[in-house]
Amino acid sequence: MIKDLFKCDQHGRMPGDQRRAQILQSAFDLFSQKGFSGTTTKDIARLSGVSEAMVFKHFSSKDELYGAILEAKKCSEGLHKYPWESNEPMLAAMEAKDDLGVFYHFGRQALEKHQADIAFMRLLFYSALEEHELAERFFGEFVHEIYRFLGGYIAKRQADGAFRKIDPRIIVRSFLGMLLHHSLNNILWDTKRRILDIDNETAARSFAEMILRGAAATPSTTDNN
Amino acid sequence: MIKDLFKCDQHGRMPGDQRRAQILQSAFDLFSQKGFSGTTTKDIARLSGVSEAMVFKHFSSKDELYGAILEAKKCSEGLHKYPWESNEPMLAAMEAKDDLGVFYHFGRQALEKHQADIAFMRLLFYSALEEHELAERFFGEFVHEIYRFLGGYIAKRQADGAFRKIDPRIIVRSFLGMLLHHSLNNILWDTKRRILDIDNETAARSFAEMILRGAAATPSTTDNN
DNA sequence: ATCAGGTGAGTAAGCACTTACTTAATGCAG
DNA sequence: CTGCATTAAGTAAGTGCTTACTCACCTGAT
Missing domain, CATH: 1.10.357 (Tetracycline Repressor; domain 2)
Structure with missing residues (x-):
């Protein structure tokens, strides 16, 4: 069985913040594919390779998870960089x-x-x-x-x-x-x-x-x- | 209680095809507001002023209802009329x-x-x-x-x-x-x-x-x- | 009497979310 | 190095509610 494939389906234990980031990424991928109401928390858990309970250990609700995506994206590349910065x-x-x-x-x-x-x-x-x-x-x-x-x-x-x-x-x-x-x-x-x-x-x-x-x-x- | 308000909540009986059209219109309104997976068949029934069972008497599934909207819209104004026809x-x-x-x-x-x-x-x-x-x-x-x-x-x-x-x-x-x-x-x-x-x-x-x-x-x- | 229009009360599956519990890493005293 | 307490990572099996969809049964106009 292959571990550490890309980012998903990592069965072993993982540091909290790393798993959190992974769940965030899975949620981002799914929300962008199927929208908020078209995505289930079960889907997110499955893509992250953990149980649904883990999703709710890191994020108190589906809504909060959505909000966290925005924060994460804002602080990372992209959002805060206007098309003239580093241009x-x-x-x-x-x-x-x-x-x-x-x-x-x-x-x-x-x-x-x-x-x-x-x-x-x-x-x-x-x-x-x-x-x-x-x-x-x-x-x-x-x-x-x-x-x-x-x-x-x-x-x-x-x-x-x-x-x-x-x-x-x-x-x-x-x-x-x-x-x-x-x-x-x-x-x-x-x-x-x-x-x-x-x-x-x-x-x-x-x-x-x-x-x-x-x-x-x-x-x-x-x-x- | 106000009856016959605009188009919804008509409590009395109604010819089949008319009710069908009304359900179609309600579904159209709701799908366009909240998307397919964000809209429930109960919402559609409520907006049409009938029970959920009536929705499924006219349309065999939610998917078929979506498809019917397209057909209805295509045959009505708009879709088949290009911006140069009657211009x-x-x-x-x-x-x-x-x-x-x-x-x-x-x-x-x-x-x-x-x-x-x-x-x-x-x-x-x-x-x-x-x-x-x-x-x-x-x-x-x-x-x-x-x-x-x-x-x-x-x-x-x-x-x-x-x-x-x-x-x-x-x-x-x-x-x-x-x-x-x-x-x-x-x-x-x-x-x-x-x-x-x-x-x-x-x-x-x-x-x-x-x-x-x-x-x-x-x-x-x-x-x- | 007929029958199309219409319903209340389901069903099984799916939903967001919780609880009670197990497992594995990490110390750290002896 | 051992033994054991601590704690974080993780889960199976729920909770109550909602979902799409069904069925047995009304009702009222012709």
Whole structure:
């Protein structure tokens, strides 16, 4: 019998916090696959390789378990890292007022992140539909900050006369729409890429060009290579 | 006690097919609010004002009830009607090669439809996450047809030299992304319109302008009023 | 009298969650 | 190193309740 396979089905004893983390991971996987009410505590226990009682030794209720996922995810990679943090190319492009570079590197990082964390995206969608607090907090903090940041840059470039004078938030919404809708297609609706199969680099470049021409004041042809 | 309130809680007898339709409507409302596994057959019965047994007299199982919703919705308004059917202004704009008009009227109709049928949109999302067949069929037929139609128009206008020579599907994806993402914000994430509060007319016009400038070959300023 | 519309009171399985208990690692005094 | 108390990791077998679904039985209009 194989032990220590990946993470599940470890029959032996395990330090408390390690098992706790494992249960958390199992719950995350299942909630993101089947939603909150579609997942049973028995499923979570089975995937963790322990009895149901252990789940309730670590988390007092199914609800608390859900809440703990959010905390764990928030403190780990992803959530607290905005698409411009540790995105040197984008920050450099902002410095240089290279608008195409800004949008391209922002979009590229976003698409890459979506693709790398499909389970989290699904969880986010479930929580939005099920009206758990995760969604509200995420969109109230994270998304709001994105609008502030990107919108701020656009406003500055409008002052420079580089962009048309329309509500920057509409430009942000358009651009995020392209990115998120594209990821949604790949994750949810057209996982086989039957309608459109392009890599993240092509997508980010196309969307960046589109939004830039769409929002630019001077009808520049943005002839970068 | 109030009887005959809206549609629910009708205590008296009712013709079979009428009651059936009512149960269907209750199930639709509840599934779209709480998802398939989040809704109980008891809830459905209560909302319909009948006993649970009646639900199973009309539908042999909860699954079949879900399936019947799809059939009913498909045959009724909405699903089989593409955003260009009974959209004379858009068809006229196509005839006149008024690109801005085409995108504007398409977008406007789409946004209006999303807003009018929030419950259906939610159901569609739930079914995409839960991987019921509804989502697959919808996106396989409806969405595919939209790409064909809009993409076809764009290809024709590219031949005219009006649009840049990029994959028309990327333009369609960008445009649908703006529209759907905007609706998603309004329906799911920012129902209070705290980030951006614009009416459908403004949104459709902004998105249409954006996509047109983004995709146009000649950097025209599209000075329509 | 018929029969479609409608029900109360089930059933077996499944649910979140608990209790009473066993097992294995870790000290630490002699 | 032994022997034993302590404690954390773990479970089998429940608890009461809910679930999807059934069945024997009404009821009232034609």
